Amino acid sequence: MRGLLCALFLFPSLVVAESIDFDQAQKIALFNNPSIRAAYSTIDQARGRLLQAGLWPNPEMDLAYRSDVFFGGDGQDRVTAALMQRLPWSGRLGRAQNVSRVEVAIALTEVRDAERKLMFDVQKAFIDVRVAAEKRNTLQSLIKSVDSLISLNEARRQVGQASAVAVNLGKVEKEGLRQQLVALEADEGAALATLKGLLGKEATAQITTSGSLVSIIERLKQGTSGKTLYRPDLIRTSLEADAATAEIALARAQTWEDMTVGVEYELERTLDAEEGLMNENYLGFRVVVPMPLWNRNQGTIAEKVASRERANRALVAAKLTIEAEIAAARVRAAKSAAVAALIQKDSLPLLDETRGVLEQAIQTGQADTTEAITLTNQEIEQRLFYVDALATQAQSLGEVEAALGANRYLNRDIFINTLHEKKSTQKR
Numbered sequence: 338m339r340g341l342l343c344a345l346f347l348f349p350s351l352v353v354a355e356s357i358d359f360d361q362a363q364k365i366a367l368f369n370n371p372s373i374r375a376a377y378s379t380i381d382q383a384r385g386r387l388l389q390a391g392l393w394p395n396p397e398m399d400l401a402y403r404s405d406v407f408f409g410g411d412g413q414d415r416v417t418a419a420l421m422q423r424l425p426w427s428g429r430l431g432r433a434q435n436v437s438r439v440e441v442a443i444a445l446t447e448v449r450d451a452e453r454k455l456m457f458d459v460q461k462a463f464i465d466v467r468v469a470a471e472k473r474n475t476l477q478s479l480i481k482s483v484d485s486l487i488s489l490n491e492a493r494r495q496v497g498q499a500s501a502v503a504v505n506l507g508k509v510e511k512e513g514l515r516q517q518l519v520a521l522e523a524d525e526g527a528a529l530a531t532l533k534g535l536l537g538k539e540a541t542a543q544i545t546t547s548g549s550l551v552s553i554i555e556r557l558k559q560g561t562s563g564k565t566l567y568r569p570d571l572i573r574t575s576l577e578a579d580a581a582t583a584e585i586a587l588a589r590a591q592t593w594e595d596m597t598v599g600v601e602y603e604l605e606r607t608l609d610a611e612e613g614l615m616n617e618n619y620l621g622f623r624v625v626v627p628m629p630l631w632n633r634n635q636g637t638i639a640e641k642v643a644s645r646e647r648a649n650r651a652l653v654a655a656k657l658t659i660e661a662e663i664a665a666a667r668v669r670a671a672k673s674a675a676v677a678a679l680i681q682k683d684s685l686p687l688l689d690e691t692r693g694v695l696e697q698a699i700q701t702g703q704a705d706t707t708e709a710i711t712l713t714n715q716e717i718e719q720r721l722f723y724v725d726a727l728a729t730q731a732q733s734l735g736e737v738e739a740a741l742g743a744n745r746y747l748n749r750d751i752f753i754n755t756l757h758e759k760k761s762t763q764k765r
Contacts, residue, residue: 354543359463359553362536362546363746367457368482369537373455375449383444387437391430411608419623421599429595432587439580442578443573450569452747455535457739461732462532464553466546468728469525475720476518479713482692484708503707510710514717550727554674557734563741568659574652581645588637597625612715663740670733677726684719692716 357365367373399421404414487507494504550553605620695709738744 341739354545356545356547358546358548359460359556362459362463362532363456363645363744365536366455367452368454369744371537373448373452376451380441380444383437383441387434387441387718390433390437393425393430397421397423397599398748399599399601400565402710407745412606412614413608414606417601417603418602418603419599421597421623423595423597424531426596427592427593429587429591432583432590436580439576439583443523443576443580446569446573446620449747450573453569453742453744456744456746457531458737459535460557460738462528462535463546464550464728464731464735466525466532467550467553468724469528469549470546471550471724471727472721473521473525475724476514476521479717479720480511480514480518482709482718483507483514483713506707506710510713512641517717522760524728550724550731554727554731554734557731557738559747560743561734562739564738564741565654566659566663566740566741568655568740569747571652571655571659574648574655576653578648580649581641584641585638588634588641588738591637592629592633594627594629596624596627599623656724659740663737665735666736666740670730670737673726673729673733674712677723677730680719680726685723688712688716688719 397420399417401417404410405413406414419607468555476529487504491504494501510678529546530540532546533540535545536544538544593680599622601619601621601623603621605617605619607617608616609615691711695712
């Protein structure tokens, strides 16, 4: 065991890379992404405010002592002790709790919206990795074909059937493919580094991705088919209007400040000419009722009414913007799918057929290898364009899913209890 650990430390390349697919990447991100884990603290903060909103004010102890001894008097003094309690008699606490309940629901939507955006970013990074990988595989396959042409021309040049120019043309073509391959490997590495960060993994973590673009597209089609608009940020905007309504009720309740009631005890020592110092005991009650004559929270109420109107208008505008985003993404997905289908149906079979015929002709000496070089260039263009079309389709479907809020790993029921509790409170 110790030897194995030493080997892994000395030769990190021996560590088996973790292979993840499209769905696994999203699951890992939800559990591991540090930003999401930090965002959940906002829910705890909102719940703490809800707890605080329902607490009564603390009672107050009022103590006083007065004496004429300090001025050379004959010892007359007075001791007063009062216990006072402020009473939120206008329903302020209940209104404050209603506001805090909506704030808890808003915090939930903020976390859910952060998760929605994270899922889109993870999907985009994963697709970028797979696009670079599929292009790399295509180029590697074409490099093997060019290698075969170079070897054939080398053999023919030895017997005088091919010129050095034909050999060099093949080498130049191979070098161009290798340069493209290096660029694609750099793109793949950058996309993989981005994906690692989104998954909450260190930059040195060994991971690989699996799954074709076609399978990712099918998965996204299933995720967006028949789904209705359910965006957490839209729910948040709607809740902001509800919060403003609750704050209006709170401001009206705060028009009447807390009443103060208390019990008071007083001990007074007075000087009687005949009896001397005498003790007098008093027990009384005190009530303080604030009168809302000048300040009735008019400004605060007007502010919250304007906030509610702004939230309602923002909700309408956001819906229109999102619907336009969804429509545009669906058009891009449909157009790119049509392009990919045409290439797959017509261009790729024709290229395969032409390459087979051309290879036979080259073997029998009926065609020159320069024609194969020309075909390779056309094949590079078509096959990479096909991958780009698939990538555009996949990214567009991901945009549709994110715009709908339809990701399968986002639990839509997370708001039900909170919203039900809020609505029930409003009815009361």
